[in-house]
Amino acid sequence: MSALAQIPILPLLLATPLACTLLTLVVPERLIKPLNATLSALALGLALALALGFDATTGGYQFAFVRPWIPAFRIQLDLAADGIAVLMSLLNAVVYFTGTLTMWSLNHRTREYFAFISLLVFGVFGVFLSRDLFAFFFFYEVAVLPMYPLIAVWGSTRKAYAAMKLTLYLMAGSALLFPSLIALYVLGGGDTWSIPELARRGFDPSVQVFLYPFLYVGFGILAGMWPLHGWSPTGHVAAPTSVSMLHAGVLMKLGAFGILRVAIGILPHGAEVWAPVAASLATAGIIYGAFVAWRQTDFKYVIGFSSVSHMGIVLLGLATLSADGTRGAVFQMFAHGVMTALFFSVVGFIYDQTHDRDIDHYGGLATQVPVAGTLFILAALCGMGVPGFASFVAEFLVFVAALQAWPVLGIIAIAGLVITAAYLLRVLGKALFGPPNPERAGLLDLRPVQALPRVILAGLLLLFGFVPQLALDLISHIGAVVK
């Protein structure tokens, strides 16, 4: 522990994917995949070390690493991790590592692909670990920009359209964030970008009520907030496997993280005033996403709309502004991230063989490809919030908090669980257990090496389902925003 404290773990964690980007551009072709596997494993190791080294009993920001960046504006590279950041970094590292392994068979412009992926991961780590508002937004945009080429070049199904739609939606969100983040700095005294410091200083109530919607919507677009979620399912569908995993698993969490850390964190009064609106939109998202997922025939669209629905649960938990609701939301961010990554990695595996994602064209996958089928079933059970899986505890916390805050919305949101079960069971019934489709008899199952990343993800879902304290201890210091 004390030895660990000597290592500048956060800069190392941030530098690993950046080094990976730069090295990927120069190493010989055959070393690209081993290099990325090694460095993503290193990032995972560092994230684990961070989680183990984090002192959950004291909480707060730890492992601080502060260096001046642009002195004239008092902008700092201010890295520090609290429990939420630790959990999210772990999620990012897990999805980065498993995503890299799932792309082992990629042979189309590998160099650029892995360079963009590691740049994206670099940005995501930067967002989770930055306490400086400028750095936060800098990394936020670094994380978003590689999505365009990743989908437009390596994607499928209307990839150019999906990539453009995604980028423009997210940048429209950034357009709202630009003036509001700077306004926080200017109104906060114009001498610090530090998020905790700005939160401590507090803002005029009228300012809070004015600025909060800008920040909420700006970040909310990336979190898949209904009704501005339109970019997300199309983006999921078009993206290649590991990009879908990172996109739904981690990138959407950046939006929720931004809402929690910046919007709610700095403007608690604004959050309180707007909470009913936020909660209503979140509930609408839960129900809408689930209903639309029910009617989809494309595997990835089902998962894409389920993400809208599940992220609605996150946003509902955040909107309660209570300790339990926020903890549940953060845990759900983690659980949903791992679960969606598992979903996309299994679907991607099947799609790579058949180039077909129509659910009606499949049947009996559970017998045709038992390993992949089992993993898919595990992900679906987690999606339904079955006890024993990580999302059960998370959703439970959110719904209890929601029922306390808004009984009616809470009941509607819980009804969404039934629809979720309905659409996931429909997929399971048709594709996994229905009569086998003879045309698909030649499907190959996962080889042990291919199964490894997926098994890690499924294992995490069960581990955090049975021992939720692993995550809840990390975030036990989250308090109610509004007492």
Add this chain to the structure above:
Amino acid sequence: MTALAPELAAAGSAIACFAASMARGPGVPRLTARVGVLGALVTLAAALLALTARAEPLAGVYVVDALSQFLKLGIASGVLVAALAATDSTSLRPSARGDLPTLIHLGALGMMLLSSAVELVTLYVALELSAYALYVLAALHRDQRMGSEGGARYLLFGAAASATTVFGITMLMGHTGTTQLTHLGTAPPPAALLGLALFLSGLLFKLAVFPFHAWAPDAYEAAPHPAATLIGTASKVAAIGILVRVLMAVGHSQLLVHLLLLASVASMTVGNLGALLQRNVKRLLGWSAIAHGGYALIGLVVASERGRAAALFYAVVYVVIGAGPFLVVTALGAGGRNPDRADLQGLARRSPLLAALLLVGMFGLAGIPPTPGFAGKWFLFVAAVERGAFWLVLVAAVNATISLYYYLQLIRDAWTGEVSPDAPPIVLTPSMRLAAVLVLAATALLGAFPGPVWDLAALAAGGSLPQ
């Protein structure tokens, strides 16, 4: 001597290029181009050397201060890229090839004199020196219909703007009895405001902002690619720099601020909407330059020291991020053709270096980190919000989102398109390769560490006019 080193280097380079172009033999264009590159390197070195120089060679007429030296550094950087691009001037008819480097350096000399001029007549002469060089550069393709037409249009518009400038200067002089910028005082008499507005409109023409923007797409399209590079980079630095100097001297009256605000918002909107419709890459860059002129004006609208510094910083950032796309155009537009979006198809396979340059340049123009375009916009926006211009920043940020649409389309063409079988292989000269690497390195460095250049810009905007 050190104080005037950049100007002397630019003048020397122009003379050396001219002398080289007088030689006889088939290797002359190449020789001239090389002399041009060498001269640009010397000029850049001189600008760096003279960065901290402070002098008043002609009191009240010509000063060497933080602002002028900062601008000269930006101009010299743009000239280096243009001179490197000029090595690839096979597209020009042979008799004009020698003129290209000569005129680039002559234009640079004019821009450098402009950045140091603090007296209206001197300022006007310097403005014309740079303008004449650019007029000729824009019309070098006089054997082609488009070249002569675009060049003539630029010349006519430019002459009209010059006349407006002179008219404004005479009114200013008549009402204040002086031609020295410093003596115009912080509040010129109301009657002189019209003169000032006319004078400024001549300068806004150089920056190509609304409503003086119409020439830009035509001139970009008509000019040989290296000349367009100079017009698109270095001349913007000079234009923003001189606007900063004039506004610093005469102060910001309410009327001026309103006019600039109008020009700023209209430019970014008109520029971006215009660019949406373009298929020709150079015309697109021309329209996008109008939008960027509008962004830079934000720094002048807010009328604060930080705003002026942000505008100056943005001008230098624009040289770095704007140069890349022009280099791509130069490489693709062999034979003087103006590449359109179809020519970009499959660029990533034909030349990964150029595709990377285009990607970085486009993300830079769109203001996305880790390119310096992000810091440039951020600083401008901070200066604006500090003065309460929340909505102006929102309009600018929405505009940046709109611009992303056409920037991304170029990236998509370059990165996903299939190579057409009859596309000639791209051969990059060593100079072009060097230019591409330099631009990429500068982008990465300035994007990750904008601090030092910002400090220079802040110093330049600090009001160092001699009292």
